[in-house]
Amino acid sequence: MKKVLALLVIVSVLFTGLVACSNEGTKEKxxxxxxxxxxxxxxxxxxxxxxxxxxxxxxxxxxxxxxxxxxxxxxxxxxxxxxxxxxxxxxxxxxxxxxxxxDEGYNAFTLPYVFVDEDHYFKSMDSDAVKTLYNDxxxxxxxxxxxxxSGARSFYTVDKPILKPEDLKGVKIRVMGFQSQTDMVKALGGTPVGLPYGEVYTSLQSGVINGAESNETALTNGKHGEVAKHFSYDEHTRxxxxxxxxxxxxxxxxxxxxxxxxxxxxxxxxxxxxxxxxxxEEAKKDAEENLGVTFHEVDKAPFREAVAPMLEKYSNDMPKVKNLLDAFKGLE
Known part of the structure; x- marks a missing residue:
């Protein structure tokens, strides 16, 4: 009986090992x-x-x-x-x-006005150029x-709308911590101020900054619409x-x-x-009805013109950025 039990144990161990090896070999686990x-x-x-x-x-x-x-x-x-x-x-x-x-190619997505509109954005993001970047x-x-x-990013401000680049003169705008945003605000005539997102609300209240830039959800989720009452649809980045x-x-x-x-x-x-x-849609409705935010349509042409030299510089300095921007342009 002991010999039979021992044999059964050995067979069981061998079987388990074979199954484990089979699973490991085919990665079916x-x-x-x-x-x-x-x-x-x-x-x-x-x-x-x-x-x-x-x-x-x-x-x-x-x-x-x-x-x-x-x-x-x-x-x-x-x-x-x-x-x-x-x-x-x-x-x-x-x-x-x-x-x-x-990878330097990802800088292309942080530059202003590389996408004409939302449809162009989705076409570009589905392109072979982006799929290649994914594997780089x-x-x-x-x-x-x-x-x-994550939507189009636009300027929102405390006291006045930003309807043309000249409106940014002397205006302190919060930017995220990467160079292209700083360069963009400077190119448009504003004063960039680097701040963590968590400090935007109190900085708007105290006047450390006069505005920021993001999509409509910042007004509601971040409660920035309690202070900043003007949202201008310049849609500079996506x-x-x-x-x-x-x-x-x-x-x-x-x-x-x-x-x-x-x-x-x-x-x-x-x-x-x-x-x-x-x-x-929900954020915009909430901001309008409950926070008193006014949304302004903007002629984007002057903004595009103001940042054109910046895009040219990034393209010249970063070959992968140029390749992506060229690919995006071909999809307009």
Whole structure:
């Protein structure tokens, strides 16, 4: 009896080992991908990422699961990118601006008036030029999968609208911490002031700044519309959010799993387009009716003309930026 039991144990161990080897060889095992971002659970991007997670699980028959960590639980954009490079985090959503330190081509998305309008923006983001850029960071630890619309950025101010570049003279505008925004505001005649987003509200109140620039949701989610009563639709930039995936994690997926992840990512971008439009409409209505913000239409031609030398300089200094801008121009 002891010999029979021993034989059964050996057979069981061998069988388990063979199954494990088979799973390892074909990579057919359950994989959980950690996806971290700094947005809350009500944000349209988080909702799109939740759909992405469900789609990935469905398309892989449960082989690949995506676990989402919102609200900056695993750190800020830069911190998570570093974790992602070593595979500690599988995926993250970051602003294209955060990727400029990894590949100069991403600077193209931070420049003013590279997109004629929203339709041109979506055509450009779906172009082969952008898909090539996504893979250019593979050796640096991650690749791009897709993008999410974060809207057109415009100026909003406390006392007066910005209807032409001359209106920015002497006006202190909060900018994010990258050079192209500083250069843009200077080119338009304003005074750029670098500040963390969390300090914008009190800085508007105290007069440290006279305005800022973002999309309509800053007025409501950030409550900036309680102080800044003029939103001017100059729509100078459209900086996308990029969904990126660790190279280490990507290479460990089967071809079928990779295809499923890519398909789910693309589908989430499509669904997010509707979610974002609804969020913008809601923010504008809320700002108008409850905060007393006035929205102003703007002739963009003088703004485009004012920043043209800046775009030329960036194109001359950065060949990859020039290639992307040329590709975008061909889609107008």
């Amino acid at each position: 359950t994989v959980t991908l950690k996806l971290a971002h700094n947005l809350n659970e009500q944000h349209s991007v988080h909702l799109a990422l939740s759909e992405f997670a469900k789609s990935v699980e469905d398309k892989t028959n449960g082989e690949v699961k995506v676990q989402i960590f919102p609200n900056g639980q695993l750190g800020g954009e830069s911190e998570v990118l570093e974790q992602l490079k070593v595979g500690a985090v599988a995926m993250t959503k970051v602003s294209a601006a955060a990727l400029t330190t990894y 960071t593979k050796e640096k630890g991650f690749i791009g999968l897709t993008f999410y619309n 900086i996308p959010d990029i969904l990126v995936l660790s190279t280490k994690v990507w290479d460990d997926l089967t071809k079928e799993q990779q295809t499923a992840v890519k398909e789910a990512a693309s589908e989430s971008t499509t669904s997010h387009r509707t979610l974002w439009s609804e969020a913008i």
